[in-house]
Amino acid sequence: MKRSGSPSATVAVLAVTSLLATLLQTMVIPLVPDFPALLNASPTDASWVVTITLLTGAIVTPVSGRLGDLFGKRRVLLVTLAVTIVGAVISALTSSLWPMVIGRGLQGSVIGVIPLAFGLFRDALPPRRIGGAITLLSATLGLGAAVGIPLAGLIVEHFEWNVLFWGAAGLGLLCTLLIVLVVPESPQRAEGRFDVVGAVGLTAGLIGLLLPIVNGGQWGWGSTRTLGLGAAAVVVLLGWGWHQLRTASPLVDLRGSARRPVLMANLATVSVGFAMFTMLFAFPQVLQAPTATGYGFGQSLVRSGLAVAPNGVVALLLTPVAARLITRYGARSSMLLGAVVVAAGYVFVALRMESIAVFVIASGVIGAGAGISAAATTKLITDSAPVTDTASANGVNALMRSVGSAASTAVLPVILAHATITVGPATLPSADGFRTTFYVGAAAAIVALVLTALVPASTPTSGVLARQHSTPVAKPDGGVLARR
Known part of the structure; x- marks a missing residue:
């Protein structure tokens, strides 16, 4: 059945659905130290509960985008949510390692909703509203990542840990119902086979x-x-x-991805993904570290998570500002500004680690910069891709963000492992180790700045590229409406 929801309702529903994607990524972080005991597994095996979601998300993002371009973004979005709900139910029902890993792997497919949502914006909204919608969705992604940790900590403190996954399944069902009722299917189709x-x-x-x-x-x-x-x-x-x-009929249009604006934007996204995860990885550890370390604040999981929450809240509140920046100065200039703000936030916290307030402020500053950068990058990618390839192009960009996050999970623990102190019977990272991670986060933002500077000052519009890539647009009955 064809839906014709209002643009505002479509934006709101897709924003909530994307919030689910980032919540599922971060909500297990409070349980990481407890998973070996909860699942009767070694720490190495238990780490797969987190790793498998990262791997699945990286694989699904370009695949879901291409499937959406071929068969309908709304249709593929609903299938993706169904897989995610099944995964959440499996995790909620088990206390064994490998069923949990299977469930978490299925939940990782939820990352595929992000490129589909961006594609639906371009197809369902009037041009004047696309920039603001993209900015709102990018900010919502940051909000989900920021509030996932304290929310999960609060639930774990008061309920059984399985409630986390039942809650995820319930939110998935709610998003599915809202999409069925509100979000219209895209009329755009790419030609070819999967x-x-x-x-x-x-x-x-x-x-x-x-x-x-x-x-x-x-x-x-x-x-x-x-x-x-x-x-x-x-x-x-x-x-x-x-x-x-x-x-x-390639899965990824490499020729399109090799165009300088798209290539540089995607490479910059790797660096931004690295920089963003640096904060999520390091800030809670410093805030929870015992005061005997000389730098820690001994905060609970919930309080440390709340100290990081401004990262997403500020990004969300700055949505109108980011949209105006992109409209007035362009995506490239906004990307440059975002990278500078992220780097400034890390330098600030590296120089001033003496209070919780410093981490709260730095979290907000980094969130503001990352939100502007992410929204501008998505706008540039969307404008540079042919209209029939919007979801797959954003899927590649989401993949780049996942690669950056994955790289940070490898690099940062190595840095901290080589700078430690002994506190009682425990060996913990030192203040210098954390300070180094903050400078690494700043360096990643500077790399993004340099890569963004290589984006041409003026990039082709989507209409120009659509004409360059003359692609038949299929009707639902298999015919051809027009050649773009």
Whole structure:
């Protein structure tokens, strides 16, 4: 049945759905230290509860985007949510490791809703509202990541831990119902078939690439497993790229992704993803560290999570400002500003670690910069892609963000492991170790700044690129409406 929800209702529903995506990523963080006991598993095996979601999300983002462009973004969005709900129910019902890993892996597919939502904005909204909607959704993603930790901590303190997953399943059902009632299906369709070989190749390559990144510190960076998987991943991804360039209906338009505006924006997104996760990784540890360390504040999980929450709240409150910046000065200039603000936030906290207020302020500053940068990057990607490839183009960009986050999970623990102090019977990271991670976060933002500066000052509009990529737009009955 065709839906014709108002633009405002469509934006609100898709924003709430994207909030679910980031909540599912961060809500298990309070349970990480307890998973070995809860699941009767070793710490190494229990780490898969987090790792599998990261891997699944990285794989699903470009796949869901391409499926949405081919078969309908709303339809694929509903399927993605159904898979996520099943995964949440499996996790809620189990106390064993591998069923939990399977459930979390299915939940990782929720990341695929992000490129689909961005694509639906472009298809369902009038042009004047697209920029603001993209900015709101980008801010909502940051809010979900920021509030996920304190919200989960609060639930775990007062209820059984399984309630987390029942809550996720309930929110997934609510989002599904709202999408069915409110969100219209996109009339845009890309021509061609789904590239099964490309999907398998991308899956194998990303697993081979991300596993060493996530587990390199545990396996040893020079171990045969780490180096072997990394080398195999490079070979597989090169073969995958060769296939994408030769097939008529590629999973990812590499030629389009290689255009300078899109390429530089995607590379900058890797750095921004790294910088953002640095805060989520390091700030709670400093705030929860015992005061005997000389730098910690001994805060509870909930309080430390609330101290990080301004990251998402500020990004959300600045949504109108970010939208006006993008409209007035362009996506490239806004990306540059966002990177500078993120770097300034990290330098501030690195120089002033003496109070909780410093971390609250730095969290808000970093959130403001990351929110502006993410919204501007998505706008640039959306404007640079042909209208029939919007979701798949944003799927590649979401993949880049996942790669940046995964890289930070590998690099930051290594830094902290080499700068430790002894407090009683415990060995903990030192203040200098955390200060170094903050400077690394600032450096990642500066790298994003440099890459953004390489984006041409004026980029082609989506209409120009759509004409350059003349693509038939299919009708629902299989005919052709027009050639773009």
